[in-house]
Amino acid sequence: MALNALEQEALAEIDLESTRPFRLADHLGLVRAVSVVAVISLWEYFGRDVNPLFLSYPSAIARAFVQLLGAGQFMQQARGSLEVYLAGLSAALVVGIVLGLLMGRYRLAEYLLDPFVYALDATPRVALIPILLLWFGLGAPAKIAVVFLSGVFPVLMNTFSGVRTVSAGLVEVGRAYGAREGKIFTKIIVPASLPFIMAGVRLAVGRALIGIITAEMFAAVTGLGALLVRYSSALATDKFFVPVIFLALLGVILTRAVELLEKRFAPWKETERAL
Amino acid sequence: MPAADERIIAELGLRRERARSVCDYPNAIRAFSVICFLIVWEIYGRRVDPLLLTYPTAVVQAAWSLIKSGELPRQMLESLTTLAVAFGASVVLGVGFGLVMGRSRVVSAALEPHINALYATPQVALTPLLMMWFGLGFTVKAVVIFLFAFFPILINTASGVRNVSSSTIEVGRAYMASRRQILLKVVFPAAVPFIMAGIRLAIGRAIVGMVVAELFTAITGLGAMLTLYGNLFETAKMFVIVIVLGILGVVLVRATQTLERRMARWKETERAIE
Secondary structure (H helix, E strand, O other): OOOOHHHHHHHHHHOOHHHOOOOHHHOHHHHHHHHHHHHHHHHHHHHHHOOOOOOOOHHHHHHHHHHHHHHOHHHHHHHHHHHHHHHHHHHHHHHHHHHHHHHHHOHHHHHHHHHHHHHHHHOOHHHHHHHHHHHHOOOHHHHHHHHHHHHHHHHHHHHHHHHHHOOHHHHHHHHHOOOOHHHHHHHHHHHHHHHHHHHHHHHHHHHHHHHHHHHHHHHOOOOHHHHHHHHHHOOOHHHHHHHHHHHHHHHHHHHHHHHHHHHHHOOOOOOOOOO | OOHHHHHHHHHHOOOOOOOOOHHHOHHHHHHHHHHHHHHHHHHHHHHOOOOOOOOHHHHHHHHHHHHHHOHHHHHHHHHHHHHHHHHHHHHHHHHHHHHHHHHOHHHHHHHHHHHHHHHHOOHHHHHHHHHHHHOOOHHHHHHHHHHHHHHHHHHHHHHHHHOOOHHHHHHHHHOOOOHHHHHHHHHHHHHHHHHHHHHHHHHHHHHHHHHHHHHHHOOOOHHHHHHHHHHOOOHHHHHHHHHHHHHHHHHHHHHHHHHHHHHOOOOOOOOOOO
16 A cells, blocks of 8 residues: 555554554464474474484485585486476477467367377376387487377367467458468467467476476486485485475476466466457 | 258258368267277287287277286276275365365465475375385375375365355354354355366376376286286287276266366356455
8 A cells, every 4th residue: 555654654653553463364474484484393303303214304305405416416317307308398389389279270180180189188198108118218208208298288278279269350350351371370369379378388387397207207217206216215315305395496486487478478368258 | 050950951942151061070070080090000000019019909809808807897996996085085185174274364374385385396206205104005005196186176175265255254244153154154165166176176186196106006006007017018908008097087087077067056157346
């Protein structure tokens, strides 16, 4: 609330702050902070007593974090994972958007590809991991395939949905001005469906991350997932939490990045449809 | 165009407004597409090394043999019981906690940081830790499925509770309803559409959780069969399991959607000005 000088002076005189009783609901930030600190302290206190094979505690985890980040092997594996992830994700975005646009615009494409898209979408992609590993071996191609399959469906289906929602009036205006198919696509359909595409990208980023982790944990050769399996097999619980925390942070950063992109590229989101 | 319209147009002798196009028969096109795919797969699949790729007839044979031997029904029952128990627990706890979190800002603020942290971690990554704590049996699978399904339900329930229009609650208060009555008779029914949406999201994730848990613990269940047959290079049987999982996914999500439609009839599709 913007208060002018007179109102501020009046408030200062009345001195409302001191007359209100302390209500917890007014200090939510404090509640959050206390909650986090309390849990970490309890974890630290009780974690030290537990057998270190089963549970580690925050200070040990922090120590392992510093140690692993400096040692180089962790960052190497992380970089490997990220490369595969980005490769698979970009392929998924390109194919998903192109196919979504085609399927949305041309009924024939939709009916031809429809059954396969819905069939593959219904199968949990993690169930395809053993087959993909069988076909592509334990290396990068299999993981790229898993990331691709995990990420392509949200993008495809959201793009499809977005293209379908483009109001026919817009396309008709384009036709009335004699625009050819290519121009209609680039200047009308793509910008109008951009909010949906960005929503699909946001979903795909999360699912692709789950895909790469599961694939790496299953193949257990290289990458962050493999480190997870290796540290847990060696019962090095403190080191185990380092990739977990790293992945959580990565997930949050990626989702935030996409949200920012969404806000920048699709500010004309139709929040409500008029008649 | 529907048959009745076609008949009327024929009777009146009107001309068709646009030419007949192949797009008028979507199901025919879909069927054609699937059949072409199956034929190509059959021809190509027979020529490739049988360890890597199978073909549709082999998959059908493998399915038949798995059903006859009782292996498939047994493992399916195993998987489904674990899924049912864990999903039920996650619904009960998720809705319960969600109601409390939605109603009380303090509780919500206290629990939020931890829930967001756990939700942000890919639950897959926690599986080795859970395997260490709970061993390899029913418990670890149930816990994994629970973790996968719990958060969407919790977050959606809390969101639904927060979205209950305050005028509805005020009516309750005006009629001197107690806190418990408001919670059970006003807030909970109003939040049901959101809860059902959360359950719909959660069931898909629960199936993924089930497959993940079984892939890694690899003793019983459909996912375990996947790992086993993968190691044995029995590609046909692997395809059978993948198809079964796909069908399971479709059936469960459709069932939840029908339930959602029935239970959320009073969903507010647009909010009037509060």
